[in-house]
Structures are given as C-alpha cells and as structure tokens.
Amino acid sequence: MYERYAGLIFDMDGTILDTEPTHLIAWRDVLGRYGMRFDEHAMAALNGSPTWRIAQAVIELNQATLDPHQLAREKTDAVKAILLDTVRPLPLIDVVKEWHGRRPMAVGTGSESAMAEALLTHLGLRQYFTAVVAADHVAQHKPAPDTFLLCAELMDVPAQQCVVFEDADFGIQAAKSAGMDVVDVRLL
Missing domain, CATH: 3.40.50.1000 (HAD superfamily/HAD-like)
Incomplete structure (x- = not known):
C-alpha cells in the first residue's frame, strides 16, 4: 500500500x-495541585503541540500567572512516573x-x-x-x-x-x- x-x-x-489516557491523568494530577481546570476537547485540539504550549493554553484558560515551562516540566515528571507502566x-x-x-x-x-x-x-x-x-x-x-x-x-x-x-x-x-x-x- x-x-x-x-x-x-x-x-x-x-x-x-x-499515551493519551496517561497524559490526561498527569494533567489532572498537576493542574489539581493548583486548583486549575481544563477542557479535554480543547486540550485534544492542541494534540501535537509541545507540552509547554498546552500548559500555556491551560494557564490562559484559568487566568493564572504560572510559568508555562515550569508547569510543562511538572506534567512531564508526572507522566514519567506512570507512563512506562501504562x-x-x-x-x-x-x-x-x-x-x-x-x-x-x-x-x-x-x-x-x-x-x-x-x-x-x-x-x-x-x-x-x-x-x-x-x-x-x-x-x-x-x-x-x-x-x-x-x-x-x-x-x-x-x-x-x-x-x-x-x-x-x-x-x-x-x-x-x-x-x-x-x-x-x-x-x-
């Protein structure tokens, strides 16, 4: 073919x-620490983007003042903790x-x-x-x-x-x- x-x-x-379900679990974990929320459909529209860009969109949605690169690192660390097993x-x-x-x-x-x-x-x-x-x-x-x-x-x-x-x-x-x-x- x-x-x-x-x-x-x-x-x-x-x-x-x-990997999608694991990424969503990691986002929920990290964002929950900050009391932030996200829309799964809006996040799915950003698939293919680097993690920091998704973090930036979530920060804007929640009108937060976090560093998107730091939030992305936290999410990546959360993913690493569970990804290889899932x-x-x-x-x-x-x-x-x-x-x-x-x-x-x-x-x-x-x-x-x-x-x-x-x-x-x-x-x-x-x-x-x-x-x-x-x-x-x-x-x-x-x-x-x-x-x-x-x-x-x-x-x-x-x-x-x-x-x-x-x-x-x-x-x-x-x-x-x-x-x-x-x-x-x-x-x-």
Whole structure:
C-alpha cells in the first residue's frame, strides 16, 4: 500500500502509542495541585503541540500567572512516573513492523526527546526507526513543517517522497506544509 513512498514518518502519541489516557491523568494530577481546570476537547485540539504550549493554553484558560515551562516540566515528571507502566502500542505499529527494513522510517513527535526515546526503547520499538525528531529538536513545532522536514532529512529522503501518519490536526497541517502525503489515522 505504501510502496510508492521512499520514507515513512509516524507521529507517536495517539498514532503508534496509546499515551493519551496517561497524559490526561498527569494533567489532572498537576493542574489539581493548583486548583486549575481544563477542557479535554480543547486540550485534544492542541494534540501535537509541545507540552509547554498546552500548559500555556491551560494557564490562559484559568487566568493564572504560572510559568508555562515550569508547569510543562511538572506534567512531564508526572507522566514519567506512570507512563512506562501504562503505555501500549496501537495497531498501527503493525505497519511499522511490516515496513521495517524495506523503507527508512522516523518518528516526528511533539513530545520531548527524553520521553520519546524512553518510551520507544522500553517498548522495544526504537530499533525500527532511523530517527526520532522531538519537540526539543526543532525551533518551530507542529503545525509548522519543521519536525517532519527534519525527519526526512535524517532519513535522507526527499520530503515529497514521504508519507506521514498522524492523529492530530496540527500534525496533518505540518505534513501538508512539508509537501508530504498524510494518512489521518483517525479515519483508519
């Protein structure tokens, strides 16, 4: 099905790994400490964004005066405490395994690199990917194309010959801006 592509790029959270429930638990825990609330649907609209950007939106919603980077670090720490024990691969991982060794593949994620590397390694999936490009590897995050363009560069594949698998509107926009085809995994 993907023979015409020279490289395959996968978003991580919600695309190849079922991390969403764990992220919500961590947000509830951290925000509860400050008496803040969040709208799950509004937060889902920010999927693919770096954690600090989501923290900034939550802070604005609650009219708080917290540092979004500090709040993001607290949330990341909360996730790390529970994530490795709770995350499981999603069915799309079968595509990764099927194409391993046949095409270069990369992960392009809005998560921080330490988290992405730890999860992929813990689940025995890291060896499938030529590169992992995370939020701390690019200056402009999804919906900007930088994440996916760097994936293509590290795979040594022209952007126009890549397909991106995504579950978030920001990521789909980023893939299209990069000149790549995109598979919206929510429709699979």
